[in-house]
Amino acid sequence: MYRTAANRLLHHASLIKNSSGSHLLRLPILRTVIASSRFSTTADLQTFPNQTFNPSDSSTSSSSSSTAGDDSRHGRKNPRAEYEEEQARVLQASLRHVIKFGWSEEAMIAGAKESGVSPSIVGSFPRKEAALVEFFMDDCLQRLIDRIDSGEELRQLIPSQRISKLVRIRLEMQAPYISKWPQALSIQAHPMNVPTSFKQRAMLVDEIWHAAGDEASDIDWYVKRTFLGGIYSTTEIFMLTDRSPEFRDTWLFLDDRVKDAFDLKKTIQEATYLAEAVGAGMGSSLQGFVGKVFQR
Amino acid sequence: MALRLVTRNLRNRISPKLCSASLLHSHATSFGFKEVREEEKSQMVGKVFSNVASNYDLMNDFMSAGLHRLWKDRLVSKLSPFPGMKHLDVAGGTGDVAFRILESINSIRRRALQDPINDDLQEETRIYVCDINQNMLNVGKNRALERGLGEVKSLVWVQGDAEALSFEDNSMDGYTIAFGIRNVTHIEKVLTEAYRVLKRGGRFLCLELSHVEIPVFKELYDLYSFSVIPRLGEVVAGDRESYQYLVESIRRFPPQEKFASMIADAGFQMVEYENLVGGVVAIHSGLKI
Numbered sequence: 001m002y003r004t005a006a007n008r009l010l011h012h013a014s015l016i017k018n019s020s021g022s023h024l025l026r027l028p029i030l031r032t033v034i035a036s037s038r039f040s041t042t043a044d045l046q047t048f049p050n051q052t053f054n055p056s057d058s059s060t061s062s063s064s065s066s067t068a069g070d071d072s073r074h075g076r077k078n079p080r081a082e083y084e085e086e087q088a089r090v091l092q093a094s095l096r097h098v099i100k101f102g103w104s105e106e107a108m109i110a111g112a113k114e115s116g117v118s119p120s121i122v123g124s125f126p127r128k129e130a131a132l133v134e135f136f137m138d139d140c141l142q143r144l145i146d147r148i149d150s151g152e153e154l155r156q157l158i159p160s161q162r163i164s165k166l167v168r169i170r171l172e173m174q175a176p177y178i179s180k181w182p183q184a185l186s187i188q189a190h191p192m193n194v195p196t197s198f199k200q201r202a203m204l205v206d207e208i209w210h211a212a213g214d215e216a217s218d219i220d221w222y223v224k225r226t227f228l229g230g231i232y233s234t235t236e237i238f239m240l241t242d243r244s245p246e247f248r249d250t251w252l253f254l255d256d257r258v259k260d261a262f263d264l265k266k267t268i269q270e271a272t273y274l275a276e277a278v279g280a281g282m283g284s285s286l287q288g289f290v291g292k293v294f295q296r
Numbered sequence: 297m298a299l300r301l302v303t304r305n306l307r308n309r310i311s312p313k314l315c316s317a318s319l320l321h322s323h324a325t326s327f328g329f330k331e332v333r334e335e336e337k338s339q340m341v342g343k344v345f346s347n348v349a350s351n352y353d354l355m356n357d358f359m360s361a362g363l364h365r366l367w368k369d370r371l372v373s374k375l376s377p378f379p380g381m382k383h384l385d386v387a388g389g390t391g392d393v394a395f396r397i398l399e400s401i402n403s404i405r406r407r408a409l410q411d412p413i414n415d416d417l418q419e420e421t422r423i424y425v426c427d428i429n430q431n432m433l434n435v436g437k438n439r440a441l442e443r444g445l446g447e448v449k450s451l452v453w454v455q456g457d458a459e460a461l462s463f464e465d466n467s468m469d470g471y472t473i474a475f476g477i478r479n480v481t482h483i484e485k486v487l488t489e490a491y492r493v494l495k496r497g498g499r500f501l502c503l504e505l506s507h508v509e510i511p512v513f514k515e516l517y518d519l520y521s522f523s524v525i526p527r528l529g530e531v532v533a534g535d536r537e538s539y540q541y542l543v544e545s546i547r548r549f550p551p552q553e554k555f556a557s558m559i560a561d562a563g564f565q566m567v568e569y570e571n572l573v574g575g576v577v578a579i580h581s582g583l584k585i
Binding site: 080082083086090105106109112116117118119120121122123124128 | 374378404469494496499565566
């Protein structure tokens with residue numbers, strides 16, 4: 001948020017530099033900055049320390065009218081952010097209606113009514129229901145990141161436990177919506193929505209590996225993410241049909257899968273060592289053989 | 297960046313003086329390719345539509361080979377109507393768009409029939425059909441009777457001017473204008489009025505015959521509209537002049553980008569447009585926040 005606000009300020013500052021030579025120009029710009037940015041007014045005034053406003057300067061009437069036009073153009077950029085905020089507010093409110101209406105337009109209409117805008121706004125969301133599911137995914141990821149940043153509990157765990165803990169935290173966020181989650185999955189699997197849902201899952205898996213303290217950037221990177229993606233998705237599916245109290249079976253299943261994966265990693269590592277050893281042995285005997293051949 | 301904005305602005309400021317679109321702002325305005333005084337345009341347009349009212353739908357089917365039905369379906373699906381909606385359909389005298397909206401709302405209700413709240417909402421649904429031309433409205437009312445919608449409370453027929461709507465501020469969830477904005481004298485006024493009557497979150501949708509830019513298709517389209525349509529009007533509706541006006545007024549209408557910027561200037565956000573059939577028609581949309 002600070003970054004966007006700073007950008008906005010910078011933008012306006014450059015505008016002033018370009019149109020220097022007239023004092024009149026500055027006033028409308030200053031006003032929009034104050035009106036539009038979420039910075040305090042004092043911060044705005046610091047940005048323009050040497051402002052002098054001269055109302056009697058009449059030589060710039062034509063150019064000042066053109067800046068007024070510019071202002072309206074800039075003004076339109078801020079509403080874009082305003083629109084996104086509005087959209088987020090509507091979608092946030094819609095989540096409360098998902099259990100009743102599913103991941104549907106009805107839920108979003110109810111959400112819009114609740115947040116006091118005309119439900120017509122739903123028609124402007126790209127890909128309708130997908131907008132709601134994607135918003136939920138982003139929201140969950142953000143909450144997960146917050147949890148990671150604030151959590152001491154995670155640091156005491158060994159990597160495999162840490163991973164299963166993180167996957168569990170994330171999946172627990174879906175628990176309230178479990179009866180409607182198959183619908184969400186089908187929306188995500190729609191060809192139109194696959195690119196976004198795939199990206200969101202990749203980001204999630206990446207975030208979990210990061211939190212687990214993985215800094216690798218070799219070929220292992222892909223292997224690890226594929227594994228975790230697989231574990232996450234299978235557990236997610238398992239959860240759908242889990243009727244045990246508080247999804248106990250799901251978490252057992254998850255722990256087993258993570259353990260399997262780490263075991264497999266160990267097995268693969270051992271196999272590599274073996275292969276290296278065998279390779280080395282073969283190499284030396286080959287060397288010996290070649291040496292003998294060339295000695296003759 | 298700023299410099300570019302300034303120059304673009306200057307260009308915008310100068311170009312109206314050069315290009316013919318400026319006639320929309322000045323005291324003379326266009327009626328097809330003819331230039332007429334502002335006061336005359338609305339009368340002349342009124343005459344055209346009084347002439348064509350009876351054959352309007354037949355001619356639409358003939359000229360667009362039935363495609364106008366699909367375009368209107370697309371418009372309504374973009375709108376995504378909901379039960380309890382207050383909608384204003386301007387220049388929709390024959391009720392084509394209004395009937396579709398009502399149908400779409402009813403099908404939504406059927407989906408959620410078990411929900412009693414929706415039933416009450418359905419009662420509150422109002423679709424106002426506003427047209428400046430009483431003849432067109434009469435056609436629409438008759439069609440409503442034929443469809444068995446004569447007694448439906450949700451449909452309200454209002455005679456009114458799109459440039460001075462009789463509705464209150466912030467009273468509508470949706471605003472559509474299909475094949476109408478081309479015929480008004482001041483497009484800006486219509487847009488301002490649309491913005492005024494819409495609620496926060498309300499949407500503006502405009503279906504209009506627009507400009508084709510695809511090379512070969514453009515030539516074919518021009519040939520079709522200037523040679524075939526007026527003759528078709530003569531044969532089918534017995535009225536060549538009105539259809540000559542129709543094709544000319546399409547060429548006079550601002551191109552997609554320009555019209556989109558006019559919508560944005562009226563205060564709408566998320567202004568987008570979608571070309572159908574390569575730009576023969578375009579659906580512009582905007583959102584009031």
